[in-house]
Amino acid sequence: MEFEETNEESVSDIFEKILIGSCQIKDGLKLRNLDIKNSKNVHFYKLNTDGPLSQSIDEEENIIGSQLWQLPCIEFENIWENLIYDTQLKNDVMSYVYALVHLSEKHVNSKIINVNRLILLVGPPGTGKTSLCKGLAQHLSIRLNNRYTHSVMIEINSHSLFSKWFSESGKLVQKMFDQIDDLAEDSKCMVFVLIDEVESLGMCRESSNSRAEPADAIRAVNALLTQIDRIRRRDNVLILCTSNLEDSLDRALIDRADIVKNVGEPSTLALYAMLKSCIMEMIRIGVVELKDNENIPEDIQSYDEIPSSSKTLFKIAQQSHGLSGRAISMLPTLVYSKKS
Numbered sequence: 129m130e131f132e133e134t135n136e137e138s139v140s141d142i143f144e145k146i147l148i149g150s151c152q153i154k155d156g157l158k159l160r161n162l163d164i165k166n167s168k169n170v171h172f173y174k175l176n177t178d179g180p181l182s183q184s185i186d187e188e189e190n191i192i193g194s195q196l197w198q199l200p201c202i203e204f205e206n207i208w209e210n211l212i213y214d215t216q217l218k219n220d221v222m223s224y225v226y227a228l229v230h231l232s233e234k235h236v237n238s239k240i241i242n243v244n245r246l247i248l249l250v251g252p253p254g255t256g257k258t259s260l261c262k263g264l265a266q267h268l269s270i271r272l273n274n275r276y277t278h279s280v281m282i283e284i285n286s287h288s289l290f291s292k293w294f295s296e297s298g299k300l301v302q303k304m305f306d307q308i309d310d311l312a313e314d315s316k317c318m319v320f321v322l323i324d325e326v327e328s329l330g331m332c333r334e335s336s337n338s339r340a341e342p343a344d345a346i347r348a349v350n351a352l353l354t355q356i357d358r359i360r361r362r363d364n365v366l367i368l369c370t371s372n373l374e375d376s377l378d379r380a381l382i383d384r385a386d387i388v389k390n391v392g393e394p395s396t397l398a399l400y401a402m403l404k405s406c407i408m409e410m411i412r413i414g415v416v417e418l419k420d421n422e423n424i425p426e427d428i429q430s431y432d433e434i435p436s437s438s439k440t441l442f443k444i445a446q447q448s449h450g451l452s453g454r455a456i457s458m459l460p461t462l463v464y465s466k467k468s
């Protein structure tokens with residue numbers, strides 16, 4: 129992209145949105161002389177709007193093994209920003225993955241420093257694990273766009289794939305990874321692989337003996353482990369796995385993960401922030417209005433900091449203990465349906 133000296137109006141003609149991930153300028157100050165041309169941390173991108181492409185791994189049987197997303201895509205936009213945790217989870221995951229990718233790029237000797245580029249997120253349903261993976265891939269595809277001219281996400285649905293064709297599972301896992309390997313052959317392409325509910329593929333081999341088809345279950349885990357070991361020679365592949373059932377996962381799979389992060393149920397403060405974000409959205413679309421004396425404070429650390437007009441929301445957050453982020457995000461529709 130070429131830049132010419134330009135006035136403010138024409139900048140807004142070019143860009144749909146300018147997002148500032150982090151900066152050292154105080155809130156509220158105007159950004160003047162934004163040195164776009166020379167900054168390494170400014171990334172330009174266009175969102176892909178084509179939607180996912182279904183990938184078949186067995187033409188004859190018409191088995192759709194995965195969905196391929198060209199990143200960054202419109203469907204994953206703002207996922208990351210809208211995820212709320214009152215821990216450092218997002219920062220930790222992002223910094224770790226960023227470090228992994230950097231080390232890989234520098235061709236770190238993997239015999240000394242073991243880098244598998246495998247991330248495992250575990251935790252109860254609806255706590256944002258899948259969203260975190262998608263948001264992470266979207267952000268990295270943008271941040272790394274100087275080095276990787278394009279990025280894709282292969283979303284493997286292990287469940288649907290292996291429920292019907294379990295006896296073939298080992299072979300299918302291999303075919304799936306062959307496809308991933310083909311994509312990764314282009315060293316300018318960053319390939320994110322999302323294996324949701326990885327327990328259906330990577331179930332503990334000892335407990336597989338109690339299942340209906342133990343030999344096939346073991347074949348599936350073995351194939352997955354072998355393929356993970358094979359694909360790790362590709363610097364440009366990052367595998368993101370999620371699971372509700374950490375205890376059922378095979379030890380060898382957990383052992384291969386560079387990081388295992390626990391995504392727990394939201395705390396009261398996180399629930400408060402989620403409820404607040406739902407209310408703000410309802411205000412934005414004009415179906416909820418705040419009264420004159422009401423406001424919902426940001427970034428509260430405790431009950432005492434909240435003005436009395438907003439204490440009710442905090443009490444609701446306290447009473448919502450045990451609800452997942454998913455359940456909270458469904459609440460506004462439920463409440464609205466009761467009102468109308």
Ligand SMILES: Nc1ncnc2c1ncn2[C@@H]1O[C@H](COP(=O)(O)OP(=O)(O)OP(=O)(O)O)[C@@H](O)[C@H]1O
Pocket residue numbers: 210211212213251252253254255256257258259260370371372394402452453454455457
């Ligand atoms: N921490 C959070 N902050 C904001 N929204 C959240 C959070 N966690 C979950 N949600 C909401 O819940 C929805 C479902 O999240 P997601 O599918 O990522 O959860 P999950 O952990 O993968 O669940 P499952 O284990 O059932 O697959 C998201 O679209 C989002 O709206």
Ligand SMILES: [Mg+2]
Pocket residue numbers: 257258259324325370
């Ligand atoms: Mg999920």
